[in-house]
Amino acid sequence: MEENVITIWNLTKKFGNFTAVDNISFDVRKGEIFGFLGANGAGKTTAMRILCGLSRPTSGEGTVAGYDINTGQEKIKRHIGYMSQKFSLYPDLTVRENIRLFGGIYGLKDREIRVKTDAMLGMLGMQSEKDKFAGDLPLGWKQKLAFSIALIHGPEIIFLDEPTGGVDPETRRRFWEMIYDTAEKGVTVFVTTHYMDEAEYCDRVSVMVDGKIAAMDSPAGLKSGYHARNMDEVFRIIAGRAEREE
Amino acid sequence: MNAIEINGIVKSYGNVRAVDGISLSVGEGEIFGLIGPDGAGKTTLFRIMTTLMLPDSGSGTVCGLDIVKDFARVRRIIGYMPGKFSLYQDLSVRENLDYFATLFGTTVRENYENIREIYSQIEPFEDRRAGKLSGGMKQKLALCCALVHHPSVLFLDEPTTGVDAVSRSDFWNMLSRIKASGVTVFVSTPYMDEAAQCDRLALIRDGVIIGTGTPDEIVSDFPYRLLSVGGDRMYPLLKELRKTDGVISCFAFGDSHHVAYDPAVTGRERILASLADAGFRGCSAVETAPSVEDCFMWLSGSGDN
Numbered sequence: 001m002e003e004n005v006i007t008i009w010n011l012t013k014k015f016g017n018f019t020a021v022d023n024i025s026f027d028v029r030k031g032e033i034f035g036f037l038g039a040n041g042a043g044k045t046t047a048m049r050i051l052c053g054l055s056r057p058t059s060g061e062g063t064v065a066g067y068d069i070n071t072g073q074e075k076i077k078r079h080i081g082y083m084s085q086k087f088s089l090y091p092d093l094t095v096r097e098n099i100r101l102f103g104g105i106y107g108l109k110d111r112e113i114r115v116k117t118d119a120m121l122g123m124l125g126m127q128s129e130k131d132k133f134a135g136d137l138p139l140g141w142k143q144k145l146a147f148s149i150a151l152i153h154g155p156e157i158i159f160l161d162e163p164t165g166g167v168d169p170e171t172r173r174r175f176w177e178m179i180y181d182t183a184e185k186g187v188t189v190f191v192t193t194h195y196m197d198e199a200e201y202c203d204r205v206s207v208m209v210d211g212k213i214a215a216m217d218s219p220a221g222l223k224s225g226y227h228a229r230n231m232d233e234v235f236r237i238i239a240g241r242a243e244r245e246e
Numbered sequence: 247m248n249a250i251e252i253n254g255i256v257k258s259y260g261n262v263r264a265v266d267g268i269s270l271s272v273g274e275g276e277i278f279g280l281i282g283p284d285g286a287g288k289t290t291l292f293r294i295m296t297t298l299m300l301p302d303s304g305s306g307t308v309c310g311l312d313i314v315k316d317f318a319r320v321r322r323i324i325g326y327m328p329g330k331f332s333l334y335q336d337l338s339v340r341e342n343l344d345y346f347a348t349l350f351g352t353t354v355r356e357n358y359e360n361i362r363e364i365y366s367q368i369e370p371f372e373d374r375r376a377g378k379l380s381g382g383m384k385q386k387l388a389l390c391c392a393l394v395h396h397p398s399v400l401f402l403d404e405p406t407t408g409v410d411a412v413s414r415s416d417f418w419n420m421l422s423r424i425k426a427s428g429v430t431v432f433v434s435t436p437y438m439d440e441a442a443q444c445d446r447l448a449l450i451r452d453g454v455i456i457g458t459g460t461p462d463e464i465v466s467d468f469p470y471r472l473l474s475v476g477g478d479r480m481y482p483l484l485k486e487l488r489k490t491d492g493v494i495s496c497f498a499f500g501d502s503h504h505v506a507y508d509p510a511v512t513g514r515e516r517i518l519a520s521l522a523d524a525g526f527r528g529c530s531a532v533e534t535a536p537s538v539e540d541c542f543m544w545l546s547g548s549g550d551n
Contacts, residue, residue: 169283
């Protein structure tokens with residue numbers, strides 16, 4: 001039986017008169033790479049904040065990693081990881097200090113943090129970098145480190161908010177290889193991107209338009225359903241119908 | 247005369263060489279793209295070319311005017327849209343536009359035709375404060391403010407970063423119309439797929455130009471053959487392809503993998519046979535033309551595994 005790690009029913013979020021998220025429902029399966037696409041202002045960030053336990057819905061029900069999005073927000077935060085291109089590491093802390101800080105925030109014991117630090121540095125091949133400032137690392141390494149740190153507490157789901165924006169083409173692809181390795185271990189990956197080639201790498205993709213989920217399927221299903229050659233065309237067809245901007 | 251000409255520009259911040267000896271020339275009326283990832287030195291180069299920063303060494307001209315000596319005159323004939331939204335958030339749309347027109351000694355009315363096509367889209371929100379605009383509208387207003395004095399050269403620093411695929415293609419349509427009105431456009435982007443929209447481009451990485459030419463010239467320099475390979479288990483397939491004899495590099499490209507190979511060593515049939523031996527049967531493999539993105543990866547020395 002397929003196990004869902006995210007289940008959302010009729011989720012709505014209003015800011016005053018503005019309905020940012022308009023009655024969306026969807027499930028994400030365990031170990032799935034789920035692409036959460038949409039034009040700027042479609043409501044992705046608002047929805048993602050609710051899923052991460054950072055904001056409460058105006059109405060609607062749901063669970064993330066088994067906890068209620070209305071009542072279990074603190075528990076949700078402890079069972080998910082989060083990383084974005086905009087913010088992920090403290091540039092003025094060393095590699096080791098960053099690991100220790102995030103390990104501490106997630107409540108790991110000092111001994112666990114030491115063990116995890118060694119394991120992480122070994123796996124990333126960053127032993128000799130451990131006392132360097134995170135801000136001085138090349139971008140590809142920063143990303144690998146940020147991604148590993150977001151997984152330090154063994155979350156069931158990792159939320160990646162535009163993790164590859166502005167990144168060079170090879171680093172972007174190496175990053176996706178890490179995503180695959182992580183999903184293979186059973187971690188669910190929930191990812192947003194503006195690169196439509198990356199939408200092809202997801203198991204399933206949803207496209208938000210004007211606060212609603214306008215389409216949701218595998219990339220192959222979407223391409224055949226919209227008679228499109230690639231995900232870029234699919235996105236243009238669906239998101240091109242948007243009526244509102246940010 | 248070239249619209250832009252720069253020679254051996256160098257700029258360091260402490261020990262970091264942000265721009266490391268860049269020379270390029272841009273013809274009048276071209277859309278010239280500076281393409282590269284974050285941290286490649288694009289913004290530093292923009293600031294030098296728009297006279298906002300002095301190079302450590304090197305020289306340059308914009309429309310024949312020296313970017314150091316004639317800085318005041320350069321500023322009058324260029325439009326600049328920085329990567330970060332830099333209009334006055336507390337002024338309305340119309341106030342921002344009037345302000346920039348006045349700075350350049352002109353009026354919106356006098357130049358309305360230059361901006362009509364873009365401005366008409368935000369005109370219904372003329373009284374809204376700039377800080378309250380959506381990202382797409384801010385971008386349009388910034389473009390109007392950079393165009394209101396009818397500049398000869400327009401500098402656009404990452405105008406499409408963080409912008410969705412639909413808005414990005416709208417923006418490029420606007421650029422081709424601006425070009426049609428005779429303006430030279432110098433634009434930077436981290437999106438390789440936008441390269442095809444430029445007349446000529448320079449690929450930049452770590453402060454150095456690694457390739458330059460028309461999009462066709464750049465792809466014709468690709469030294470290997472390229473196969474687009476598809477199958478069922480894409481990630482294991484990727485790892486297998488990298489181990490295959492004669493394969494120079496392999497990276498995911500949307501729904502297939504791009505496999506660069508040396509035709510003196512291997513070929514499509516041999517690669518497919520080798521995949522079948524490893525248990526990957528029924529794969530598709532089509533000879534394909536390299537894209538600018540393939541070339542960027544090869545030129546930046548990341549081609550080998």
